[in-house]
Amino acid sequence: MNAVVQAQAESRHLLSGNEAVARAAWEAGVRVAAAYPGTPATEILENIALYPDLYSEWSVNEKVAVEVAIGASLAGSRALAAMKHVGMNVASDAFMTQSLAGVVGGLVIVVADDVGLSSSQNEQDSRYWGRFGHMPILEPADSQEAYEMVKYAFDLSEAYETPVIVRMTTRVCHVKAMVVVEGERIERPVPGFQKNPRRWVMTPANAKPRLPLMHQRDQTLREASEASNLNILSTGSDRRIGFITSGPAFMHVRETFPNAPVLKLGLSHPAPLDKIRSFASQVDTLVVVEETEPLLETEIRAAGLEVHGKDILPRFGELAPSVLRPAIKALLGETHETATRSQAELFPRPPTMCASCPHLGPYFALSHIRNLNIIGDIGCYTLGAGHPWNALDTCISMGASLSMAHGMDKGRGDSDEKKNIVAVIGDSTFLHMGMQGLLNMIYNRGNVTVLLLDNRSVGMTGGQENPGTGEDLHGLPAPRVDFAKLAEALGVRPERIRMVDPYELPTMVKLVREETKMEEPSVIITNRPCSLTDRFERLRAYTVLDDQCTGCGNCIDLGCPAITVARRETVTAKSGKSKELVFAQIDPNTCTGCHMCVETCAPEAIVQPEPQKRVIRIHTHA
């Protein structure tokens, strides 16, 4: 068990922001916590799951997670939902109205923005949601603050009967820093759901009287923000520039300009405009350093203050010291030398699929079939857009593949005349939002071939469980959805539902060929587990017999990272044409013995050697 789970009061720990949130949730007496995985938020629930005395679950998507938390709050329990930034788009329908109705037990939404866009499809600023949905926002700058603010968020939520957003970024979630853990869990009485239709049934007649109350709440929250000790002023001797900042950008400001006055906003929405006004009067120039959109800046300017922000700083990415320094020096009219040595010209190292990844088979098939529009989704299989497959044509949001493919089928243009349309989606993404697209396609008599890549894992985010894996967040056995039956129930004809072993390449290619030719929707379901999970069984490595390898390069097209180029030779064929031969080798440490590549090799040069006797080394101690 994780050491911090058993931490004593007043002990120091090295915790990531996500671990700190989990500890805080437990101490705050949270009784229900729900999330859908997503980088950089995934570890929040994984860590909450380690604590006793509270219920936690992987929900099927972020909207469901927030609704689960709302239900618990109405029963009087403290509840938490966690997600990555794009999860808020999915969940917003629920919280936008719950904010109007209010909450009973403290309700906290922890959202992790991927500032710097290291593993997401976009970079969006979740602080908009606080403004849009009339919810206060807390912005921790490091693990210690994440710990303190999450605990406070529950008090704030109950005091003002509002959902509270705790906005993290990658640079808080995944940074490990010192946290002084204070105490123990506080259990509080849970009154149970008190029926009150005028409050909880949001018909127009019931919702309307809540509107002025919500605006009043905004006002009282603004007063709280003015008085809050989370909005702190650090004085500084160099008053040429005063910084207003929030979240981890504060750390970068302090690092870069240790002598400048800084107003740090921990309760950043509603912004304490009076406090800001008085700060402005103490410095020559105001600069707002916020990641990523100019939200505070716009509000401060609207309040009649002169302020710099995105006129001198980038509107996207992290505002690291290396970004701040030149921008501020330029504003001060100082020169800035960059002393850094130039970077060596080097190859990139894009992520690849793993050795024996069950997605390799389907992509081998897709890259060998012509005339396809391949509409994609989000997961490890998105990597199919890259080398060597080049077999994915779109990716926007989770679950979009089936509906977009359907739309592309209905909206075919000249160049699509002879094309077949394929949607590629993973098990978790299908259950998250994809299956509605399938239902829609069936109902509206579409024609798309769906490749449902069931690797029994949320692979992309590190192998979490979902309703298709047979286990829950705690690793306990759970009911497992039957994808074939589900597809049939949604209306796909049983003849068009094909189960396939993705390692059987010839079958894989044949099936995709057949089904794309059909004039009706098909669903092809693969059945091998993600190679990084315990469900995968590692076997003895294969090897390439060098004297048998003809240099055709077929196996290399599979894209298994265990197979690499041994050497290249240019030969002249009888026709006089020169041709490059590519001889393959298999790295025995990387190969997992899945046998997928065997079928790509006509001369049968890929073989599994006889097991060797294990050499046991004995070390004597000198």
Next chain:
Amino acid sequence: MLDRITNILVVGIGGQGVMTAAEMLARTALNQGYDVKKTEVAGMAQRGGVVSSHIRFGPKVYSPQIDAGDADLLIGFEVAEALRWLPHLRPTGVAMVNTLRIAPPIVSAGLFNYPDDPIGELMATGIEVHAFDAGAIAEELGNAKLVNTIMLGAISDHLPFPAEILKINIVEGFRAYKPKLAEVNAQAFDAGRNAGHIKAPLGAR
């Protein structure tokens, strides 16, 4: 206790143990009473991407990121990655490099080139570079996973606290969770510590 910030950058490829090594350094610094921050950029590290871990410790640490040209130590688990991150090292810094070469598929496919002599390029910068084949030492000790401890041993005489303290932390960690591996990790640490004193090029290709 040192009154300035120490910046250590650990780099390599997903799955090599970069993050575990960084965690060990960070915990040891914390135990020594320092304020510590450790941050990773590991886009999709699991799948063969670049991993870099920044560790900063001192009396009080604000930003978790090491600025270009500000690292005191660079620990490279793979030689091209060491080269990639070298500009992050200050001119007086020290680079500890494993000579392992791992070419990604796009290199073996002929789309990009792997540098012929990365150690030579590292040396040409005039920075203090120590390079050795940590994999060979690990193999001699009978376990490829020991590379991690070997690299930590190699850097241990360049830290602002005694090498022994890092060693004890590592070995005790194993004793608590995987007692069978404690002894061999102690050996790996010492072997790394010896190798770390050798300056490149040695076995460097």
